Amino acid sequence: MAGSINRRAVRWLRGQLPELVAAGAISSENAAKIEHHYASVETRSNFGFVILATVGAAFLGAGIILLIAHNWDDLSRTTRTIIAFIPLVIALALVAFVLLQRNESRPWREAVAIFDFAAVATAISLISQTYQISGSFADFMKVWLLLCIPMVYLLRSAFGAVVYAIGLIVWLFAREMAFFVRSPNPMFFWIAFLLVVPYFLLRYWKDRESRECTALSIALVIALTFGMGFTADFAKSDLGSVAFAGLFTAIYLAGIRFFPRNDDRLHIVALLGGIGIGVTAICLSFESSWHMTREFFWGERTFQANIAFALEFLFPLAAIAMAAIGFSRGRSQFSWPAAVFPIVTAIGWGLANLCDKPAERWLGTRCSFTAAALMNCYALWLGIDILVRGIRANSVARANFGLLLIAALAISRFFDSELSFVTRGLGFIVVGAGFLVANVLMFKKRSAAPV
Amino acid sequence: MKKLFILVFVLVALAQLSVPAWMAWARVQTLAHGRVWKFKTAPVDPEDAVRGRYVRLSYDVDRYTANQKFRSGDSVYAVLKENAEGFAEVDRLTTEKGDGDNFVKVEAWWSNDRENIAFPLNQYWVTERDAPAAEKAYVENSRRGQQNAFVTVRVRNGDAALEQLYINNQPLRDYLRAEAQKAQSEKK
Numbered sequence: 284m285a286g287s288i289n290r291r292a293v294r295w296l297r298g299q300l301p302e303l304v305a306a307g308a309i310s311s312e313n314a315a316k317i318e319h320h321y322a323s324v325e326t327r328s329n330f331g332f333v334i335l336a337t338v339g340a341a342f343l344g345a346g347i348i349l350l351i352a353h354n355w356d357d358l359s360r361t362t363r364t365i366i367a368f369i370p371l372v373i374a375l376a377l378v379a380f381v382l383l384q385r386n387e388s389r390p391w392r393e394a395v396a397i398f399d400f401a402a403v404a405t406a407i408s409l410i411s412q413t414y415q416i417s418g419s420f421a422d423f424m425k426v427w428l429l430l431c432i433p434m435v436y437l438l439r440s441a442f443g444a445v446v447y448a449i450g451l452i453v454w455l456f457a458r459e460m461a462f463f464v465r466s467p468n469p470m471f472f473w474i475a476f477l478l479v480v481p482y483f484l485l486r487y488w489k490d491r492e493s494r495e496c497t498a499l500s501i502a503l504v505i506a507l508t509f510g511m512g513f514t515a516d517f518a519k520s521d522l523g524s525v526a527f528a529g530l531f532t533a534i535y536l537a538g539i540r541f542f543p544r545n546d547d548r549l550h551i552v553a554l555l556g557g558i559g560i561g562v563t564a565i566c567l568s569f570e571s572s573w574h575m576t577r578e579f580f581w582g583e584r585t586f587q588a589n590i591a592f593a594l595e596f597l598f599p600l601a602a603i604a605m606a607a608i609g610f611s612r613g614r615s616q617f618s619w620p621a622a623v624f625p626i627v628t629a630i631g632w633g634l635a636n637l638c639d640k641p642a643e644r645w646l647g648t649r650c651s652f653t654a655a656a657l658m659n660c661y662a663l664w665l666g667i668d669i670l671v672r673g674i675r676a677n678s679v680a681r682a683n684f685g686l687l688l689i690a691a692l693a694i695s696r697f698f699d700s701e702l703s704f705v706t707r708g709l710g711f712i713v714v715g716a717g718f719l720v721a722n723v724l725m726f727k728k729r730s731a732a733p734v
Numbered sequence: 735m736k737k738l739f740i741l742v743f744v745l746v747a748l749a750q751l752s753v754p755a756w757m758a759w760a761r762v763q764t765l766a767h768g769r770v771w772k773f774k775t776a777p778v779d780p781e782d783a784v785r786g787r788y789v790r791l792s793y794d795v796d797r798y799t800a801n802q803k804f805r806s807g808d809s810v811y812a813v814l815k816e817n818a819e820g821f822a823e824v825d826r827l828t829t830e831k832g833d834g835d836n837f838v839k840v841e842a843w844w845s846n847d848r849e850n851i852a853f854p855l856n857q858y859w860v861t862e863r864d865a866p867a868a869e870k871a872y873v874e875n876s877r878r879g880q881q882n883a884f885v886t887v888r889v890r891n892g893d894a895a896l897e898q899l900y901i902n903n904q905p906l907r908d909y910l911r912a913e914a915q916k917a918q919s920e921k922k
Binding site for chain 2: 364367368371372375378379382383399403406407409410411412413414415416417418426430433434436437
């Protein structure tokens with residue numbers, strides 16, 4: 284149906300509605316219903332068209348880039364320079380056209396934004412080839428990202444913003460691959476990330492349930508995860524565990540707080556945060572995760588490294604603040620074990636650093652063992668909590684995730700060769716017992732609950 | 735509101751156009767008015783010679799090290815001098831950008847108790863068609879004991895523009911053409 288709608292006719296009909304109501308031909312209620320019907324049909328048909336138009340523009344852009352990468356040697360430098368600018372000039376003309384004539388058409392705006400992104404990349408690449416300009420791929424990405432971000436705002440392009448977020452991740456990796464790296468400073472990531480945040484907020488305030496807002500939030504969460512990883516590496520302060528615990532908890536709490544849902548299901552942002560918490564908890568349950576340098580800082584201290592160090596505290600503090608607000612308001616919908624993850628990790632970190640520095644960095648100590656034991660108990664608690672909440676909400680997916688977490692914990696301990704057989708056995712018994720109790724509870728509840 | 739949008743658009747359009755335009759303009763200026771220096775290329779690892787469609791260049795001058803340590807974030811320039819054979823050599827390193835046509839901005843990093851440098855011009859773009867032959871030619875002429883490759887670079891006010899890659903004293907394209915003709919006449 285949606286495909287066969289004549290949009291011009293729909294526009295005409297919608298224009299006629301006030302007259303029809305005035306003439307008494309239909310009631311205003313009917314008019315509102317007709318309006319609502321066509322509004323929903325139009326957005327549905329629009330979304331498919333937006334994707335098609337954007338993919339089309341991306342292919343067109345990629346095709347132009349490939350043609351140009353062919354590097355026509357027979358053309359003079361001047362000719363090649365002119366050719367380099369042709370796609371960009373066309374793209375900018377299209378942007379002007381869309382802003383003046385098709386400002387309300389999402390497919391136009393999204394497609395032209397992507398085409399412009401490709402045209403900028405093409406122009407820079409061809410000029411670099413023509414004039415034998417050497418430069419790292421990371422520098423190229425940097426310039427490209429900065430030139431493209433204003434178009435996201437001008438054309439209100441959610442796909443453009445998603446491409447930008449992916450570009451940020453590409454930049455993080457491109458920078459690491461430089462043939463020699465003195466200081467892989469990731470600060471540009473945070474600045475560039477801040478540039479796209481206002482756009483996300485605009486979309487969020489307009490319609491947080493829209494698919495574009497969801498897609499953009501997923502892209503931003505993934506970008507943040509990579510950004511935090513490289514920042515923790517750059518900070519050289521052994522605080523990565525706390526930083527990641529804080530990041531995922533903040534994402535989880537923000538997902539629940541800012542994307543509330545009427546049903547018991549989790550929003551994708553909260554879900555991603557939850558998965559992050561689970562995976563990080565399992566990683567930290569390995570004793571080797573806690574072999575610390577016993578130094579707050581190591582390596583050369585620079586101003587940027589200190590900023591990276593401060594950034595590591597940003598998300599844990601944000602997570603604690605959000606949990607505290609939720610607690611003070613007395614209507615916390617989130618899982619408490621998940622919310623206290625940064626605090627538990629910080630305690631683990633403190634415990635691991637209590638002992639004296641071992642003779643060799645990679646040797647375990649009683650303290651690293653204690654920290655790992657704490658994280659094992661925590662992961663088990665978290666798994667059981669998710670399981671129980673899953674059962675309560677009658678959500679099979681969440682109950683399964685809880686079980687998966689517990690199973691992952693059990694399997695990790697089985698393969699963790701650094702623990703003695705006795706400890707491994709004891710751990711196994713505890714995990715197995717927890718698993719059984721949880722199962723029994725789940726089936727009791729399930730059989731008692733009305734189907 | 736619409737006027738504001740148009741104004742922002744004009745600014746963004748100018749920015750998007752001016753970055754590639756400025757990149758081209760800077761090189762056009764350097765190529766037109768810069769002093770020509772010949773840089774001997776260093777032996778290469780054959781695996782690493784061609785990436786995609788460019789020849790990966792490394793230079794004899796990259797082996798220069800100094801015992802002065804620069805702070806990270808400093809712009810480091812190499813001051814050039816010509817040796818007896820007419821090739822460029824590094825005289826010294828400095829952080830001061832003077833004006834003239836004998837210094838190039840280089841990447842510098844501290845390692846093994848010495849300041850190491852790398853010249854920024856390490857990619858020579860070639861056509862898709864020429865890439866395999868260019869790789870072969872560059873590798874064969876950049877072996878230890880048989881270094882017949884050099885590049886000409888135009889230098890002006892700290893900016894360096896790669897002009898031409900020479901193999902056996904011929905520009906790369908001429909060399910490749912001559913080699914192809916030689917191979918054809920041998921077949922006959």
